[in-house]
Amino acid sequence: MSTTDLSEQEIIRRNSLTDLRDMGIEPYPQAGYEVNATSHDIREVFDPEKGNFQNVSMAGRVMSRRIMGKASFAELMDEKGRIQLYFNRDEICPGEDKTLYNEVFKKHLDIGDFIGVKGYAFVTQTGEKSLHIKEFTLLSKSLRVLPVVKEKDGVLYDAFTDPEQRYRQRYVDLVVNPQVKEVFIKRAKIINTMRQMFNEQGYLEVETPILQAIPGGAAARPFTTHHNALNIPLYLRVANELYLKRLIVGGFDGVYEFAKDFRNEGMDRTHNPEFTVMEIYVAYKDYFWMMEFTEQMLERVAMALHGHTKVKVGNNEIDFKAPYRRLTMTDAIKERTGIDITGMNEDQLRKTCKDLHVEVDATFGKGKMIDELFGSKCEHYLIQPTFITDYPIEMSPLCKRHRSNPELTERFELMVNGKELCNAYTELNDPIDQLGRFQDQMKLSEKGDDEAMFIDLDFVRALEYGMPPTSGMGIGIDRLTMFMTGQESIQDVLFFPQMRPEKKAKVDGPEDFVNIGVPEVWAEHLIKAGYTSVAKLKEEKATQIHQNLNGFRKKNKLEIPALQLNEVEKWLNG
RNA sequence: GAUUCAGUAGCUCAGUCGGUAGAGCACAUCCCUUUUAAGGAUGGGGUCCUGGGUUCGAAUCCCAGCUGGAUCACCA
Numbered sequence: 179m180s181t182t183d184l185s186e187q188e189i190i191r192r193n194s195l196t197d198l199r200d201m202g203i204e205p206y207p208q209a210g211y212e213v214n215a216t217s218h219d220i221r222e223v224f225d226p227e228k229g230n231f232q233n234v235s236m237a238g239r240v241m242s243r244r245i246m247g248k249a250s251f252a253e254l255m256d257e258k259g260r261i262q263l264y265f266n267r268d269e270i271c272p273g274e275d276k277t278l279y280n281e282v283f284k285k286h287l288d289i290g291d292f293i294g295v296k297g298y299a300f301v302t303q304t305g306e307k308s309l310h311i312k313e314f315t316l317l318s319k320s321l322r323v324l325p326v327v328k329e330k331d332g333v334l335y336d337a338f339t340d341p342e343q344r345y346r347q348r349y350v351d352l353v354v355n356p357q358v359k360e361v362f363i364k365r366a367k368i369i370n371t372m373r374q375m376f377n378e379q380g381y382l383e384v385e386t387p388i389l390q391a392i393p394g395g396a397a398a399r400p401f402t403t404h405h406n407a408l409n410i411p412l413y414l415r416v417a418n419e420l421y422l423k424r425l426i427v428g429g430f431d432g433v434y435e436f437a438k439d440f441r442n443e444g445m446d447r448t449h450n451p452e453f454t455v456m457e458i459y460v461a462y463k464d465y466f467w468m469m470e471f472t473e474q475m476l477e478r479v480a481m482a483l484h485g486h487t488k489v490k491v492g493n494n495e496i497d498f499k500a501p502y503r504r505l506t507m508t509d510a511i512k513e514r515t516g517i518d519i520t521g522m523n524e525d526q527l528r529k530t531c532k533d534l535h536v537e538v539d540a541t542f543g544k545g546k547m548i549d550e551l552f553g554s555k556c557e558h559y560l561i562q563p564t565f566i567t568d569y570p571i572e573m574s575p576l577c578k579r580h581r582s583n584p585e586l587t588e589r590f591e592l593m594v595n596g597k598e599l600c601n602a603y604t605e606l607n608d609p610i611d612q613l614g615r616f617q618d619q620m621k622l623s624e625k626g627d628d629e630a631m632f633i634d635l636d637f638v639r640a641l642e643y644g645m646p647p648t649s650g651m652g653i654g655i656d657r658l659t660m661f662m663t664g665q666e667s668i669q670d671v672l673f674f675p676q677m678r679p680e681k682k683a684k685v686d687g688p689e690d691f692v693n694i695g696v697p698e699v700w701a702e703h704l705i706k707a708g709y710t711s712v713a714k715l716k717e718e719k720a721t722q723i724h725q726n727l728n729g730f731r732k733k734n735k736l737e738i739p740a741l742q743l744n745e746v747e748k749w750l751n752g
Numbered sequence: 753g754a755u756u757c758a759g760u761a762g763c764u765c766a767g768u769c770g771g772u773a774g775a776g777c778a779c780a781u782c783c784c785u786u787u788u789a790a791g792g793a794u795g796g797g798g799u800c801c802u803g804g805g806u807u808c809g810a811a812u813c814c815c816a817g818c819u820g821g822a823u824c825a826c827c828a
Binding site for chain 2: 245250308322397399
């Protein structure tokens with residue numbers, strides 16, 4: 179990077195770097211720094227009566243400075259928060275040489291720099307617990323200017339708020355917006371609470387392939403990649419269900435995985451192309467058992483996080499206290515529309531959808547129409563946690579047929595705040611039925627349903643060896659985190675949400691064109707003719723550029739010689 | 753994908769009717785013996801997202817593009 183690209187403040191900081199080195203101070207020292215207290219300790223544990231924390235060594239980032247003659251205050255931020263530091267010139271520099279205070283501290287230390295400090299805790303005249311500094315060490319210099327966010331009585335001043343910058347430069351967001359950190363600490367706590375519960379039951383945490391030759395387990399469009407050595411296409415998994423069930427076949431009675439899944443579909447407030455799902459499979463259980471397990475799990479997560487079960491999401495207060503309401507899909511539709519779809523055939527359903535202004539097309543089978551009905555008429559009304567049960571067989575190819583109605587499956591989804599949170603089955607373990615269902619999916623696919631599942635014959639083979647009765651459940655960790663922390667956008671529960679890559683529209687000057695061999699008389703005209711950068715010029719064919727430029731010369735009656743094609747070719751190859 | 757809003761200093765934002773680009777914080781210089789959004793004074797800092805167009809003149813009006821947000825559509 180040339181210095182011309184830098185702002186004034188960045189140049190000043192780089193100059194400080196040189197000055198510090200000239201003084202014999204290394205701005206990026208190798209040695210570690212002993213830390214024996216955190217800002218939290220001073221704020222909460224330090225007690226002036228007890229006289230503790232009198233020999234403290236701390237490290238962190240300088241977040242503000244107030245210099246008043248020979249005395250200064252600064253704020254140090256470590257992982258636990260901020261603590262005020264007091265510097266006195268004659269204590270930092272006991273002898274005649276006041277360079278360390280006047281030059282190093284006052285001139286060459288900036289907001290954002292990491293320093294280490296040693297001193298003792300005390301209370302200032304205004305009553306703030308602070309650290310009286312006896313010596314300080316520069317640990318790492320910051321060359322970019324952090325946004326300075328100030329806060330008084332809970333009101334933020336000059337907050338760093340632009341979503342694009344916050345997501346692209348999450349490191350800055352985390353430094354200056356402490357509440358952002360909290361969301362991610364809670365996210366970790368959610369996962370740890372679940373893991374702890376599963377481990378207590380003796381279930382095994384496993385890892386299964388992300389690169390799959392057949393992307394199975396969910397109806398979704400996968401990302402495609404290619405393996406060079408095998409010379410085959412591979413897909414990024416859309417689900418891990420089929421692998422976890424293979425492990426149940428193999429003899430594990432309870433397996434779970436916190437898995438990154440990938441779906442090549444739209445992005446919005448609740449969808450990111452890569453997202454985290456927890457899937458768990460337990461042998462000898464059915465979906466009734468799984469409902470109880472799920473509600474207990476969520477209640478426990480809420481308690482671990484908040485100490486109670488009520489959570490505010492947008493304008494709604496959601497109570498995760500078990501048990502949750504159970505409602506069959508048909509009853510849900512009946513409740514909202516007054517229409518009982520029990521026993522309807524495809525034509526009757528199509529007419530019902532039409533009457534209710536639910537859009538369906540010819541590729542839709544029975545199951546998908548029922549799903550549309552539910553999706554548009556019921557889903558967003560289900561605010562409090564509700565188990566929707568007994569889905570049509572057509573849309574649940576991995577789920578066991580309902581014990582009392584062969585058109586339905588033993589499946590539930592947990593709806594919260596109008597959104598799907600969990601999905602669970604009494605798993606299909608009849609290999610012949612499974613193969614048939616896969617074949618039905620093929621037919622749907624041929625009919626034009628581009629989400630229909632592929633046939634995984636190895637999975638069928640595994641079932642043929644025998645899988646015990648099993649219930650499985652999947653839960654979206656990102657959405658769960660959104661609910662549990664009250665965030666309304668998935669981007670706020672992912673450290674690095676997917677963004678379009680940053681690109682600067684590069685505009686070159688005439689000298690850049692001269693560098694690749696363009697005559698000076700032409701360089702400026704090239705830019706006017708629309709070739710605003712060398713890269714843009716090189717994207718085009720020499721013949722086309724040649725014609726365009728000579729056309730430009732003629733049109734503008736330029737008093738310069740016409741170009742030859744071989745000249746243009748030289749620029750492109752140069 | 754559609755609609756819509758936005759993009760101005762390191763950050764947060766003003767910018768009237770089209771007429772020399774502004775504030776606060778941050779930064780620099782000087783002064784200053786414990787301050788709390790926090791000392792005081794002075795000063796520097798701009799590709800007004802990019803490219804075209806209209807105009808004597810564009811941050812401002814028009815067109816196209818880029819990036820992001822919101823809403824909708826799609827999507828488990």
